[in-house]
């Protein structure tokens with residue numbers, strides 16, 4: 075989204091950006107459930123290049139969401155190294171991590187998770203309320219983001235006045251509005267019909283192809299996976315081919 | 316949209332619940348203010364330090380029937396009496412107010428200061444009052460309320476008596492628990508009425524607390540079987556006579572008030588917790604978008620505090636508006652002359668609401684802080 079400049083970019087290093095936006099080394103996530111340890115991720119090592127549209131696949135319970143959450147900084151690894159944009163995000167404290175997410179990551183979830191009492195434009199504006207941008211600047215960015223997902227004419231609609239596909243596009247606009255380098259999407263088309271799914275996937279694809287964003291998407295659907303530039307498979311917490 | 320706009324939108328997302336919770340705060344605070352006003356009106360005069368020495372003497376038939384002025388020399392002769400003043404309720408109107416918010420009494424100035432020892436008025440103002448038969452002294456609270464000062468004139472339009480009074484304010488008194496009344500020369504009233512045969516009541520100061528019971532029975536006995544039999548009682552008894560069967564009124568009202576506040580707290584905490592619980596998933600999303608715990612706490616606090624304050628505005632404001640516009644004397648059958656919701660009581664109601672708003676925000680805020688983004692996302696809508 076070149077039209078929208080980064081509102082806060084404290085973490086952008088002045089030097090040449092790293093070749094890989096995400097670097098994982100021996101990353102594990104182990105949940106303790108009583109006496110039993112559940113290994114959700116086992117020693118995963120992975121590099122994700124800038125501008126990639128990476129698709130994560132694998133059976134249910136294989137650790138796809140867990141991996142996505144770790145990369146997006148909403149969960150913490152048990153072991154291993156995790157660098158995103160050259161930063162070891164597992165070392166950030168809660169509040170630094172919150173800031174970091176606000177500036178660097180856009181989220182899209184299976185259930186669209188819009189705030190029901192806010193209009194499309196207001197939902198998209200939410201992440202911007204944490205920045206120093208003034209009202210006019212925010213408005214411009216919101217309009218640009220909604221335009222990009224093809225919903226410029228639905229600005230003032232409430233979520234309940236929109237279709238599922240439109241809601242998910244609003245969620246994508248919300249993920250884009252801060253101009254993050256990384257967009258993560260956990261089964262974004264899971265609740266959509268084929269037509270809406272196609273639209274949403276098209277947008278995600280163009281983000282990576284035309285706007286240089288790095289997109290990581292979890293999906294079960296091989297048709298959806300075909301939109302990505304690379305696919306990786308997880309099984310029982312480990313990467314297969 | 317702004318952050319405060321977001322809070323407001325959230326507060327009213329469930330309109331019925333917002334309305335009901337605001338109304339429950341309003342109703343409870345209305346009740347609290349009413350109870351506390353009731354308590355204050357009942358107990359203000361008896362808390363006065365001089366009250367145990369003061370004896371009110373009124374017509375045995377009813378408070379409204381006058382007493383003959385010729386009783387005075389007989390009363391003065393009774394042993395154990397330090398001072399006696401006539402004390403006649405004028406009941407005038409001031410500045411076209413429908414319900415005047417202070418009482419006016421005709422007294423004998425020189426003796427008055429001996430009976431009502433706790434009213435403090437600077438000596439030079441007292442001297443001025445003693446000298447000028449057309450002057451009065453006015454309680455500090457009333458001066459403040461109407462923005463009038465010593466030296467001004469005040470016109471009181473008679474309602475019981477067919478005369479109007481033009482009084483010069485010679486002094487301001489303070490130091491009683493209820494500095495609202497106006498006191499003026501009984502002689503002035505006597506002249507206006509062209510007589511001087513009657514007074515409303517007598518107020519007597521006993522020489523000591525020990526002799527007070529004896530003085531009371533002598534007073535009652537002295538006028539037994541005369542045309543105007545009297546009933547003498549201590550000021551506290553006089554004030555509380557009509558509620559004496561309630562026993563400890565303060566304790567009773569205090570307990571009810573505590574229960575009201577406590578219940579309100581439970582309701583507020585559970586309502587807020589419920590409202591936030593429904594939004595757990597959404598709050599998790601906000602966290603993912605970069606909102607920190609303190610910002611989310613800010614949202615919850617603002618919503619809870621805001622609703623409580625609107626409730627206080629309705630409840631305490633409603634009590635104030637209601638009790639300033641009704642004729643409490645008529646409605647209470649004469650039990651209350653005043654029923655004033657003081658600024659202090661309004662402030663008390665707002666303080667309770669503020670505390671309520673803050674306390675109700677804490678449990679849901681802790682629950683939100685403890686839930687990670689990932690756990691929050693797993694909760695169902």
Ligand SMILES: Nc1ncnc2c1ncn2[C@@H]1O[C@H](COP(=O)(O)OP(=O)(O)OP(=O)(O)O)[C@@H](O)[C@H]1O
Pocket residue numbers: 105106107112113114132133134135136137138139140141
């Ligand atoms: N909070 C938790 N406590 C314990 N175990 C957990 C927790 N979260 C996930 N797991 C376990 O970790 C493993 C990986 O879960 P994850 O949600 O990443 O799977 P997934 O690949 O996204 O599955 P799905 O396709 O069904 O969404 C599963 O075995 C799951 O039971």
Ligand SMILES: [Mg+2]
Pocket residue numbers: 138139140260
């Ligand atoms: Mg999953």
